[in-house]
Amino acid sequence: MSLSKLHPFTPQEQLDQLKEIIDRYKDDVGLFATTLFGVELTPKQLEICDAFINNKLITIRGGVGFGKTFTMAIIVWWALITHNEVNVTVYGPTEKQMQDGIWKEINKLHDNMAKPFKDFFEVTTTRVSRKNNRSECTCSWKLFNLDNPSASRGVHAANNFVIVDEATGIPDVIYTEAILNVLIDTNPKICLVSNPTRTDGYFWRTHNDPTISHKWKQVVGRAADKRGSKPEDIEDMIAQYGGTTSREYRSHILGEFPLSNTSGLIPRDWLDTASQNEDVIENVLEPYIWGVDVGGGDKESDRSVIVIRNDKMIVDIKEITDLDPVQLGYRIEELIRATPKIKRPIAVCVDGLGVGTGTVSVLKSLGVPHKDVKVGSAATRGKDRFMQLRDQLWWECRTWFEQMDARIPNHTDLITELSLPTYNQDRGKIKVEDKKSIRKRYKNKSTDFADALCLTFAISPKQYRGKWSHNTPIVPYNLERYE
Known part of the structure; x- marks a missing residue:
């Protein structure tokens, strides 16, 4: 009943x-x-x-x-x-x-x-x-x-x-x-x-x-x-x-997830493609660029991250959590010295604002080829398109993935961080979501790995094409002192 x-x-x-x-x-x-x-x-x-x-x-x-x-x-x-x-x-x-x-x-x-x-x-x-x-x-x-x-x-x-x-x-x-x-x-x-x-x-x-x-x-x-x-x-x-x-x-x-977020700066499926792209290989005839996102070296600060990019490929990612910015500068010199000459960077790109100032000062004093990147300054390319240099670098990173011929490690933090920012138009210029907003949305999630990769786009390898042509051995610029 x-x-x-x-x-x-x-x-x-x-x-x-x-x-x-x-x-x-x-x-x-x-x-x-x-x-x-x-x-x-x-x-x-x-x-x-x-x-x-x-x-x-x-x-x-x-x-x-x-x-x-x-x-x-x-x-x-x-x-x-x-x-x-x-x-x-x-x-x-x-x-x-x-x-x-x-x-x-x-x-x-x-x-x-x-x-x-x-x-x-x-x-x-x-x-x-x-x-x-x-x-x-x-x-x-x-x-x-x-x-x-x-x-x-x-x-x-x-x-x-x-x-x-x-x-x-x-x-x-x-x-x-x-x-x-x-x-x-x-x-x-x-x-x-x-x-x-x-x-x-x-x-x-x-x-x-x-x-x-x-x-x-x-x-x-x-x-x-x-x-x-x-x-x-x-x-x-x-x-x-x-x-x-x-x-x-x-x-x-x-009942399946979309391939990407329409509002996301870098679609997730682009990142998945890059993480599975075995057709791209390391090319020592192309310049190596290091991007460094500097942390404070203590429990209350972000970790420091180094991303090493060789043209279309990220060849290495280093996470450093126990060094302050000055110590990090000396550590970078040691890493370069331990790197084969042919793979040494043409430049180490560092966000020189805030805690990054100490790292830049050390690199400069040691004669390490570097670029002091002020991400809050005006864009250096496409000034009519981007609000700040940071927006430009993130967008150029996006373009790198969009061409579908990039290769990155299957690195969970890097892939996740790259997929986080959204973007919009502000007075006709592209504005990428700022770090504060990302932290608020994702419980203090920091985009250290992604920011380090974006910094590698602060210089254009094209300026080295003559010096680093395919028939000329690559001798690291300004690094003779390491021999």
Whole structure:
């Protein structure tokens, strides 16, 4: 007999019935949904529910129409009915998205819930509570606070479940400063749900970054997973979204991430191509240029990074964390001295502003060929196109990748950092997103590796074509003292 047809029980009978639900349905959300709400979940919805039951970290990317939000609402009610001392927090980017999305589904399910259990709960515009245990059995929704990420933290509970709706719209700092905080509890779960519309950010990383993705249970839903979906329906959607080559086809129909961010300066697929390009080889007849992003040499400062570029190829990346700027200058000299003559740099390009001043001074005193790059100064090429030299260098780095004949190591930090900045037009000139904005969006993420690469474009190898022609041995400029 359906529970919705049972007569009201005495309080003790209601408690006994609740215990039966816990015993019978705690491991079977599908049966739970059928019994309490009279709905039959699709195979994909059941896959999502099983992933939630059996894993601590769950990340779900999916197309449109197959019922992601509805499934999350089912899971919320399952958690509240089959657990005591449970806190469910649903995060979202805007109040409208929360009210029109998952909270609307939660309310509809409560309206259709079997009578004995419907009366156990009170639903408001922001909270669901079990009437006899309001403080320890509850669900609420929260918006993130980018100016004060710690304010986005929820409460602690023995069973602490977090659902992040529209997860791709949540800044990284909210994950690291607030959401992941629940993992210290006894039985935590974090479930991320979103259309895969961006190729950066924490949600993207849970599917694609091998440093963390192996810890997450991934589920992929497609538009074809919708109940009753027909091939002709999918064909109509493909036409509406602009064909099989469009971004919307990948994200909304296939449930796959786009190949790049339209607002990103350097598309992710360009970087992936460069990291897999084995056709490009090192060419000692082309100049070597070193780019140096200088850190402070202590725990509170950025690391120092050296990127060595040989024409179309990054041949080496060095990360230095234990030297101050002056010591770094001497270290660079040692590295050059240890480098074969034919591979020594024509110039070491250093951002001479701020902490970089000490490094530049040492290089100058030692006679090391260098270029003091003032990234905040006016552009040196294309002055009518770029706001500052920094914008020019990043754009020239972009062009380097755009030609599809560059080669870089499969270096996670470098690739990630290169994909972070966005850009726009300011008074008709290109303006690349500044470091402060990037740090704010990505929890103090610094673009040290990417900046070091961009610095290698501060000089043009063309000026050395005569001196470094193919029939002339390369003798490092100004480095005879090292012999």
